[in-house]
Amino acid sequence: MDRQKRGAPSLARRIILGLVVLQALVELITLVAEPIASGRLSLRQWLAAEQASQLVAESLGRKETGELAFVPTPEMTGYLKANPDFWFFASDGTELLRGGVSQPRFERGADGERVDPRQGSMFNLDTAVGQVSVMLGGQHGEFLDSAWAWLRDRLWRRLIDLAIAAVGVTMVIVPAVQFLLRPVRRAARAAMALEPGQSAPALPVQGVPAEILPLVSATNAAFARLEREHNRQRQFIANAAHELRTPIAILGIRLDELPEGRVKQRLRLDVRRLTMLANQLLDLQRLQHGGAAPPDRAIDMVALVRDVAAEMGPLVIDGGGNLSFCTARPQLKVVGDEQALRGVFHNLIGNALAHGGKGVKIEVHIDADGTIVVADRGVGFRAEDHERVFEAFQRATSGEGAAGAGLGLYIVREVLAARGAQIELRDGRPGAVFRIRF
Amino acid sequence: MRILLVEDEIELAAALRGTLNRRGYVVDHVRTLEQARLALQEPGVRAVLLDRRLPDGDGLSLLPFMRATADPPPVIVLTALGQTVERVEGLDAGADDYLAKPFELDELLARLRAVSRRRAGLTPEPLTLGALSFDAVHREAQIDGRPLQLPRRELALLDLLLRRAGRVVLRETIEAAMFGFDDAPASNTLDSHVSRLRRRLAKRGAGVAIHALRGVGYMAKAE
Numbered sequence: 122m123d124r125q126k127r128g129a130p131s132l133a134r135r136i137i138l139g140l141v142v143l144q145a146l147v148e149l150i151t152l153v154a155e156p157i158a159s160g161r162l163s164l165r166q167w168l169a170a171e172q173a174s175q176l177v178a179e180s181l182g183r184k185e186t187g188e189l190a191f192v193p194t195p196e197m198t199g200y201l202k203a204n205p206d207f208w209f210f211a212s213d214g215t216e217l218l219r220g221g222v223s224q225p226r227f228e229r230g231a232d233g234e235r236v237d238p239r240q241g242s243m244f245n246l247d248t249a250v251g252q253v254s255v256m257l258g259g260q261h262g263e264f265l266d267s268a269w270a271w272l273r274d275r276l277w278r279r280l281i282d283l284a285i286a287a288v289g290v291t292m293v294i295v296p297a298v299q300f301l302l303r304p305v306r307r308a309a310r311a312a313m314a315l316e317p318g319q320s321a322p323a324l325p326v327q328g329v330p331a332e333i334l335p336l337v338s339a340t341n342a343a344f345a346r347l348e349r350e351h352n353r354q355r356q357f358i359a360n361a362a363h364e365l366r367t368p369i370a371i372l373g374i375r376l377d378e379l380p381e382g383r384v385k386q387r388l389r390l391d392v393r394r395l396t397m398l399a400n401q402l403l404d405l406q407r408l409q410h411g412g413a414a415p416p417d418r419a420i421d422m423v424a425l426v427r428d429v430a431a432e433m434g435p436l437v438i439d440g441g442g443n444l445s446f447c448t449a450r451p452q453l454k455v456v457g458d459e460q461a462l463r464g465v466f467h468n469l470i471g472n473a474l475a476h477g478g479k480g481v482k483i484e485v486h487i488d489a490d491g492t493i494v495v496a497d498r499g500v501g502f503r504a505e506d507h508e509r510v511f512e513a514f515q516r517a518t519s520g521e522g523a524a525g526a527g528l529g530l531y532i533v534r535e536v537l538a539a540r541g542a543q544i545e546l547r548d549g550r551p552g553a554v555f556r557i558r559f
Numbered sequence: 560m561r562i563l564l565v566e567d568e569i570e571l572a573a574a575l576r577g578t579l580n581r582r583g584y585v586v587d588h589v590r591t592l593e594q595a596r597l598a599l600q601e602p603g604v605r606a607v608l609l610d611r612r613l614p615d616g617d618g619l620s621l622l623p624f625m626r627a628t629a630d631p632p633p634v635i636v637l638t639a640l641g642q643t644v645e646r647v648e649g650l651d652a653g654a655d656d657y658l659a660k661p662f663e664l665d666e667l668l669a670r671l672r673a674v675s676r677r678r679a680g681l682t683p684e685p686l687t688l689g690a691l692s693f694d695a696v697h698r699e700a701q702i703d704g705r706p707l708q709l710p711r712r713e714l715a716l717l718d719l720l721l722r723r724a725g726r727v728v729l730r731e732t733i734e735a736a737m738f739g740f741d742d743a744p745a746s747n748t749l750d751s752h753v754s755r756l757r758r759r760l761a762k763r764g765a766g767v768a769i770h771a772l773r774g775v776g777y778m779a780k781a782e
Binding site for chain 2: 363366367370372373374375376377378392393395399430431432434435437438443444445446
């Protein structure tokens, strides 16, 4: 799941990336539009004015009295030498500073001398000495030089803007996406907990964004279809197992007509095995369907296991074996279906009998921590079969050959899993050791 | 002995009938509840084998009808519905016993004998195992017809083990019967009683073995 997650594209990242690219485009367009929008000046002149304004901004200082002063930088000095026509006014709002080599043409008007604003370009600059309005004119410049000066100044500012925008967008988008996708995560959790056999409907659709809703709805519909088919199959198995019982019963009774002998003895065992298989199939169906199962209640496993040991005792003794039980706890309460849990230990002890060989020694004990152990000193299972023995119809081979239908241990694990219990098979050196933890 | 078999599965009924006939039972076979009610009007039915899924309803619905008659015969329910819930349902409805299909013939015969004995109210026959016989009413043990003297507690032990011969009797059950609830025995007292009883039985050649399952209980079995 995590591995898939790493490869999958992030929605938030894509939205953020999209917005940042959009912002960058807007910035670029405004950048390019700037010289075009200026209109009155040619591009060359406009760029030269930009360059000059930067030089002026860098060359402004203040006297001790606080008045605005012209402190030309080396670049400014060089620029003035190269541009005899250059002039500028700078004002911080309280006083006016004049500078440059030449002077603009003054015109005499009704209210005194004034400079035609069309002769120069106006700038509002952020400088080291504060906000300053600058008017300048007579500028000349190398096209590439001035273009580079302009770009350097603007790009830097735009990049800072862009970075701020990116951080802002991220801070808004990431939680927003997380928030909006809450219903999707809820649906995912529901999907994770989904088990065959549970009653509809699989995933909650409430609050799921409309864009994602079709996926959730389609998933629900798919689950419903699978569930229907699953039910049909399960019902089929149940019916098949059920229908098998009558012919097996008839077979068992007809067998009685045969004369006693080895063949009859063997056939009887075969019928017993068929019976067991049909019953196991039904048990399994009941277990998975859960319909007619009696309600779970608290069961004392100490008493239950001892009881089953007693029930299996005659079989063990008849086989020349022995069985012992001991417990480190007076009680072990477990909530569950008593019949099914009994079946678990019937199966495990039966399994030990089948695989333990003649004169098998079976030890059942309950540890202080509630682990229930069923161990035999038989030939055990091959290590590579330790997981496989719990699979349906997998008959793990042991030295004695296998007995029983391949459903017993599968049912055992299913019953225990339904109770949240685990079972594992270990090597008893020699023998098989089943450990159950509730 | 006459048995009414209520079963709609013809082949199963025929097979059962044949087998029971050979064992000296007379079997009347009917296929529906309706026919069963008619058959029960006839006197002489000593036991009923009843299927549950019948064409005209649940076999259990026959039970209230039967209780209303004088001296109803015992009923063993035979069915493929073998889960605990259904078993309890059947017994609650008044069935004497319940057998899930497919059943073993020997088990059916044993239960048939048991229910008819229970109904007949006969005094139990002496328990026998190997050369040993035990009269539970008079609490007397005999080996090959000669009395075997046993202390009270060993007698109680033997009684329990023989009653459930071939099955394991739990330690707690034995201890409760032998010592009562008041004087709790030391943990090994039971074992020493068992070994004394074992020695006595072996010395007299009773042909009975008492097997121990450590931590579980004991089982008596013919040697």
